[in-house]
Amino acid sequence: MSAPAARTLRAHLLLLAVVCIWGSTFVLVKSALTDISPLLFNLIRMSLAFACLALLYRGHLGRITPQAVGSGAVIGFCLAMGYQFQTAGLRLTTPSKSAFITGMVVVLVPILSAIPVLRPRHARSPRWNAWCGALTAFVGIVLLTTPAGAGLDFRSIHLGDLLTFGCALGFSLHVLALAHLAPRFPFEQLAILQIGFCAVFMGASMPLLEHPWVHWSPRVVVALLVTAVLATAVAFAVQSWAQRWLPATHTALILAMEPVFAWLTSFLFLGERLGRRGATGALLILLGIAVTEFIPAAVQPTAHEGVSLT
Numbered sequence: 001m002s003a004p005a006a007r008t009l010r011a012h013l014l015l016l017a018v019v020c021i022w023g024s025t026f027v028l029v030k031s032a033l034t035d036i037s038p039l040l041f042n043l044i045r046m047s048l049a050f051a052c053l054a055l056l057y058r059g060h061l062g063r064i065t066p067q068a069v070g071s072g073a074v075i076g077f078c079l080a081m082g083y084q085f086q087t088a089g090l091r092l093t094t095p096s097k098s099a100f101i102t103g104m105v106v107v108l109v110p111i112l113s114a115i116p117v118l119r120p121r122h123a124r125s126p127r128w129n130a131w132c133g134a135l136t137a138f139v140g141i142v143l144l145t146t147p148a149g150a151g152l153d154f155r156s157i158h159l160g161d162l163l164t165f166g167c168a169l170g171f172s173l174h175v176l177a178l179a180h181l182a183p184r185f186p187f188e189q190l191a192i193l194q195i196g197f198c199a200v201f202m203g204a205s206m207p208l209l210e211h212p213w214v215h216w217s218p219r220v221v222v223a224l225l226v227t228a229v230l231a232t233a234v235a236f237a238v239q240s241w242a243q244r245w246l247p248a249t250h251t252a253l254i255l256a257m258e259p260v261f262a263w264l265t266s267f268l269f270l271g272e273r274l275g276r277r278g279a280t281g282a283l284l285i286l287l288g289i290a291v292t293e294f295i296p297a298a299v300q301p302t303a304h305e306g307v308s309l310t
Helices: 003-032 038-056 058-063 066-090 095-102 105-112 128-145 159-184 187-209 218-242 248-255 258-270 275-294
Strands: none
Touching: 003 066, 003 095, 003 218, 003 248, 003 258, 038 058, 038 066, 038 187, 038 218, 058 187, 066 095, 066 159, 066 187, 095 128, 095 159, 095 258, 095 275, 105 128, 105 159, 105 275, 128 159, 128 275, 159 187, 187 218, 258 275
8 A cells, every 4th residue: 555545545434433531421421411500511622622633733833924823812702602502402312413513514614615704715505515515404403302292382382402503603714714813824723722712711601601510420520631632632643743644524524423423432332322213313414414515515614513623
């Protein structure tokens, strides 16, 4: 095997491993939220991840410019929005539902690109396949989040599912912010800054949104270490390298496997079953993602968003 082919294969396998880790964290976090409040969990996680990234990319700290700081703040705000909604919603819904709804970011990004102010430079308006994918995924969300016999009665959608959809919106804005700003600065600097500002915004919003509490237990410690070190710091570094060698369509379709890994983990460890209606909804969401991505858009998710990071 030639060196470029071996490198491409390694990039595919490493990115798939990252997506597998991201998918498994939904179950880990769901379990940990029994012993810790959601937003406090996020704050500790991002603070640990920031420390890891600052250590990993310490050579870039002295070269950060004021413009990079401002860009990192914008990206970090969108990232914090995504994670705050996701973790708050996960406490009230199932891991597989959370993962499939979060995966909607792949559909929402091209749809939001129809808004001129959000559309990155040189990007085109969404094509017909993006609208078809969005409609298919929307039907899937309705089936996944409403009980049998509810029809299209949106009043039956649980609060946890609505919060998780807010997470998909936040991660979509994060993708668009990265598309606007990432080409202007080294990715190492933006990695440090966005996670650092994400932690700052989480710390600022936490007292307004919850009364933080924690009962330190092994599952809380394990979940924090896995999500902060493996699923954020290491995964972000691996993905940043892997996406240098992979086509955007390959990356997007590998990222779309995250909810599948989440469901498999939830099935194996929690015995969660979606049922016929929920399984149909999950398949429609994946179909909507595939329809959107088989004809590539100009903007692709570039981090753990289903997103930048989970």
